[in-house]
Amino acid sequence: MYxxxxxxxxxxxxxxxxIAEERxxxxxxxxxxxxxxxxxxxxxxxxxxxxxxxYDRDLAALAIKQAQGDLMEAIFLLRAYRTTLARxxxxxxxxxxxxxxxxRISAAYKDLPGGQVLGPSYDYTHRLLDFALAAEExxxxxxxESAESGxxxxxxxxxxxxxxxxxxxxxxxxxxxxxxxxxxxxxxRFPAERDLRLQNLARGDEGFLLALGYSTQRGYGRNHPFAxxxxxxxxxxxxxxxxxxxxxxxxxxxxxxxxxxxxFAGSAERPPQFTRGYGLSFGHCERKTMAMALxxxxxxxxxxxxxxxxxxxxxxxxxxxSDNVEASGFVQHLKLPHYVDFQSELQLIxxxxxxxxxxxxxxxx
Amino acid sequence: xxxxxxxxxxxxSESSGxxxxxxxxPGLGDPVHDSQRFFRxxxxxxxxxxxxxxxxxxxxxxxxxxxxxxxxxxxxxxLDAPLWIDWIADTPQLRAYLxxxxxxxxxxxxxxxxxxxxxxxxxxxxxxxxxxxSDQYPDRAASLLLQVPSxxxxxxxxxxxxxxxxxxxxxxxGLPDWFWNDWRLNAGQFPxxxxxxxxxxxxxxxxxxxxLAEG
Amino acid sequence: MTRAAPQSESVVEAGYxxxxxxxxxxxxxxxxxxxxxxxxxxxxxxxxxxxxLPYGWGTGGMQxxxxxxxxxxxxxxxxxxADDTTNAVNIRRFFARTAEVPTTEAxxxxxxxxTRHRVPEDPLAEGQIIVYQVPQPEPLRxxxxxxxxxxxxxxxxxxxxxxxxxxxxIARFGEIATSYSYxxxxxxxxxxxxxxxxxxxxxxxxxxxxxxxxGAGREKRIYAVPPYTRVKSLDFDDHPFAIQQWEEDCALCxxxxxxxxxxxxxxxxxxxxxxxxxxxxxxxxxxxHRGRLSEGAAKxxxxxxGADVEEA
Numbered sequence: 001m002y003x004x005x006x007x008x009x010x011x012x013x014x015x016x017x018x019i020a021e022e023r024x025x026x027x028x029x030x031x032x033x034x035x036x037x038x039x040x041x042x043x044x045x046x047x048x049x050x051x052x053x054x055y056d057r058d059l060a061a062l063a064i065k066q067a068q069g070d071l072m073e074a075i076f077l078l079r080a081y082r083t084t085l086a087r088x089x090x091x092x093x094x095x096x097x098x099x100x101x102x103x104r105i106s107a108a109y110k111d112l113p114g115g116q117v118l119g120p121s122y123d124y125t126h127r128l129l130d131f132a133l134a135a136e137e138x139x140x141x142x143x144x145e146s147a148e149s150g151x152x153x154x155x156x157x158x159x160x161x162x163x164x165x166x167x168x169x170x171x172x173x174x175x176x177x178x179x180x181x182x183x184x185x186x187x188x189r190f191p192a193e194r195d196l197r198l199q200n201l202a203r204g205d206e207g208f209l210l211a212l213g214y215s216t217q218r219g220y221g222r223n224h225p226f227a228x229x230x231x232x233x234x235x236x237x238x239x240x241x242x243x244x245x246x247x248x249x250x251x252x253x254x255x256x257x258x259x260x261x262x263x264f265a266g267s268a269e270r271p272p273q274f275t276r277g278y279g280l281s282f283g284h285c286e287r288k289t290m291a292m293a294l295x296x297x298x299x300x301x302x303x304x305x306x307x308x309x310x311x312x313x314x315x316x317x318x319x320x321x322s323d324n325v326e327a328s329g330f331v332q333h334l335k336l337p338h339y340v341d342f343q344s345e346l347q348l349i350x351x352x353x354x355x356x357x358x359x360x361x362x363x364x365x
Numbered sequence: 366x367x368x369x370x371x372x373x374x375x376x377x378s379e380s381s382g383x384x385x386x387x388x389x390x391p392g393l394g395d396p397v398h399d400s401q402r403f404f405r406x407x408x409x410x411x412x413x414x415x416x417x418x419x420x421x422x423x424x425x426x427x428x429x430x431x432x433x434x435x436x437x438x439x440x441x442x443x444l445d446a447p448l449w450i451d452w453i454a455d456t457p458q459l460r461a462y463l464x465x466x467x468x469x470x471x472x473x474x475x476x477x478x479x480x481x482x483x484x485x486x487x488x489x490x491x492x493x494x495x496x497x498x499s500d501q502y503p504d505r506a507a508s509l510l511l512q513v514p515s516x517x518x519x520x521x522x523x524x525x526x527x528x529x530x531x532x533x534x535x536x537x538x539g540l541p542d543w544f545w546n547d548w549r550l551n552a553g554q555f556p557x558x559x560x561x562x563x564x565x566x567x568x569x570x571x572x573x574x575x576x577l578a579e580g
Numbered sequence: 581m582t583r584a585a586p587q588s589e590s591v592v593e594a595g596y597x598x599x600x601x602x603x604x605x606x607x608x609x610x611x612x613x614x615x616x617x618x619x620x621x622x623x624x625x626x627x628x629x630x631x632x633l634p635y636g637w638g639t640g641g642m643q644x645x646x647x648x649x650x651x652x653x654x655x656x657x658x659x660x661x662a663d664d665t666t667n668a669v670n671i672r673r674f675f676a677r678t679a680e681v682p683t684t685e686a687x688x689x690x691x692x693x694x695t696r697h698r699v700p701e702d703p704l705a706e707g708q709i710i711v712y713q714v715p716q717p718e719p720l721r722x723x724x725x726x727x728x729x730x731x732x733x734x735x736x737x738x739x740x741x742x743x744x745x746x747x748x749x750i751a752r753f754g755e756i757a758t759s760y761s762y763x764x765x766x767x768x769x770x771x772x773x774x775x776x777x778x779x780x781x782x783x784x785x786x787x788x789x790x791x792x793x794x795g796a797g798r799e800k801r802i803y804a805v806p807p808y809t810r811v812k813s814l815d816f817d818d819h820p821f822a823i824q825q826w827e828e829d830c831a832l833c834x835x836x837x838x839x840x841x842x843x844x845x846x847x848x849x850x851x852x853x854x855x856x857x858x859x860x861x862x863x864x865x866x867x868x869h870r871g872r873l874s875e876g877a878a879k880x881x882x883x884x885x886g887a888d889v890e891e892a
Contacts (some may be wrong), residue, residue: 008664008666009673012669044774074701080630082630083629084602107657117878184630186627187628272788303584316728320727329635329639333636336696337659337665339660340697340774340777340839340856341760343839344778348757397598400603404610404649407790408610408613408648412804412806441609441610443607446607448612481880502625510616527810528806528807528808529808530807530808556769560614573617573618573619575619575806
């Protein structure tokens with residue numbers, strides 16, 4: 001019987017000691033350092049920062065170590081830390097057109113101003129286990145060759161190029177002064193506007209968004225996407241301190257941005273033109289930003305007068321189920337004791353069975 | 366570097382730099398525990414309507430606030446709680462006090478306020494001039510801090526409803542003669558309507574919209 | 581019975597605020613609680629915070645407790661009626677660490693009782709506050725998954741869907757097939773989920789002298805029932821609401837009218853019943869009440885589950 005243990009407190013403390021022991025593993029193996037996680041498990045760090053809503057590589061590495069590599073648990077740790085931080089204000093919007101690019105591709109054009117920059121990508125690796133990585137002596141210090149001419153600064157976004165012809169909808173905030181919603185401070189209300197939807201998707205679980213995005217491609221809400229552009233690089237973060245009254249750069253962050261271009265047949269008011277779906281993540285989370293852009297576009301059905309028939313278009317369904325900290329908690333809470341409710345159900349089932357048997361007897365007589 | 370995204374709107378634009386802090390009355394001596402203590406008193410007032418609740422140790426606020434009014438304001442107001450104040454209370458000292466200790470925005474239109482601070486009940490706006498909430502969000506209605514000259518001795522009404530065992534008699538003084546008629550309308554549109562904390566000295570009486578007043 | 585908070589584990593000094601939440605969050609939650617009290621049974625949306633415990637473990641109840649608790653309080657935490665289940669122990673320890681409040685197992689000594697799935701057997705008194713942990717605040721959710729639709733039903737008091745569903749039960753099973761989370765009407769206005777307490781506990785909510793607060797963390801809702809408020813379990817004239825009953829009494833203390841847990845004794849169908857409210861049962865035994873279980877067996881059972889059995 002695992003319930004009703006008076007030594008519950010002792011059991012909890014011991015359980016914590018056990019996880020500490022398991023986390024460390026075989027002590028003959030050197031302990032993992034945060035620097036190793038930060039440098040050599042970058043994509044895990046990036047995912048934890050993105051879904052944890054906190055740009056801090058060191059803390060994300062700590063969370064991954066503490067969670068024994070369970071990324072959802074690490075995301076939860078980072079979220080629970082984030083919620084205790086003081087808020088100083090909000091930064092200016094980051095300018096991704098001014099990004100110091102490391103990777104930039106477009107599936108919509110063969111060539112375009114600024115060119116295609118493949119950058120670091122698994123896209124064309126052969127998925128063969130690389131046993132060189134398993135070698136005792138390690139991989140040394142691999143180095144890529146750099147191009148003779150560097151990447152131009154400030155390469156225009158593909159969607160800006162399309163904009164010149166009016167072929168794609170313009171994205172202009174209706175009111176720059178309007179406050180941006182924040183679902184970590186105000187509960188979601190429906191219908192939810194795009195600022196809140198994007199915030200929710202950015203924090204949302206990669207696997208969930210991937211499956212939903214995939215469902216739109218397979219026919220559950222077709223929206224004919226093209227990967228207009230995916231870019232990875234560093235952008236400056238600017239902040240206007242009250243006492244200065246002008247923007248200062250407070251740092252630089254790595255982001256991945258995906259702009260999907262989607263067909264739109266037009267409506268009575270709007271001519272046929274391309275529409276957009278948008279994805280953004282901290283660090284390098286390409287799969288996540290692409291899935292996010294597909295789902296963002298699907299969720300714009302209401303605004304674009306499209307019929308809402310599929311899960312990815314249903315904002316209550318998507319926004320209420322995207323968060324893996326919420327989902328993981330509620331699924332796993334089923335392991336907490338429920339024996340009072342179970343006892344109630346036992347009573348009920350017995351009573352229903354009794355009545356059922358009686359009814360059958362009476363029918364037989 | 367730590368950057369949390371999806372940040373809140375900065376609403377602290379009126380920093381203490383712009384507040385005249387000369388003659389500023391002190392706020393709560395122990396903000397964490399005093400506000401907890403006062404909140405529990407306010408909660409118990411709202412949960413047991415009509416029953417006077419004492420707020421021992423309530424701070425001396427600026428004129429014309431009674432200690433209970435000041436305690437309620439310091440406990441409940443902040444950046445996210447827009448406040449409307451009546452003309453008698455609306456002095457530079459009081460504005461400075463609330464800005465400094467609570468940072469609450471002070472709004473001109475009573476309809477847009479989450480809280481109303483009334484120190485001259487005789488000339489107070491009709492209850493319908495405060496936010497009433499909506500059918501789907503009745504919580505988006507105003508709470509009034511209504512400071513009266515006395516919690517006894519006025520025309521008596523009999524209160525009944527949630528929080529009251531049988532009935533309670535309440536006779537605050539200094540209310541406008543339309544008040545209890547307005548209250549009937551307020552309670553009649555439940556779940557919409559305003560909720561009131563009556564304050565006087567260091568005591569408070571709660572009157573939520575769920576309460577009927579017969580008199 | 582009341583235990584002082586252990587100083588050694590306190591994190592109040594370690595940079596965390598009293599009761600963990602920052603003051604602005606507490607104020608936001610406090611304002612929501614006042615509105616919840618003013619509109620009994622209505623679910624007030626609140627900016628729920630991420631707590632250092634997972635959603636589903638009681639983060640809503642914890643946020644409510646954290647916003648109301650003070651140094652003058654004594655806290656009791658139960659899960660499934662018992663003070664000693666791991667989740668109850670863990671939450672009690674959280675508040676002992678973050679708020680340094682004394683804790684107790686005695687219902688009468690507590691100023692705040694935080695609970696999951698039960699209302700204590702000892703009647704609550706005026707001045708006490710009971711905080712319920714709420715997994716799903718929306719009583720209509722099982723019938724209508726959409727928040728937008730449920731909100732409209734509450735706004736216009738359109739609860740026909742629920743009545744129909746209960747009536748279908750009667751038509752099919754001859755009784756209402758809901759044994760916990762049994763829906764209630766509060767003050768004849770709002771349909772409310774009593775949380776997954778067994779329907780056995782529903783009557784304790786009605787006209788209760790204590791203030792009842794409900795916190796749903798994941799769903800970000802707070803609601804309340806003030807003292808002395810009508811809480812009516814839904815029923816029909818020809819099928820009046822009835823609570824669970826057992827043919828047995830508590831095997832340990834002999835109580836006849838408590839909610840009983842079924843304890844499996846062997847794999848041949850042997851079982852016995854004991855009070856789910858561990859403190860209530862313990863107190864009765866201390867007062868000399870005895871169940872049908874032999875002295876030795878009671879001791880063995882109590883030792884197995886770690887409960888104290890007073891020498892007779």
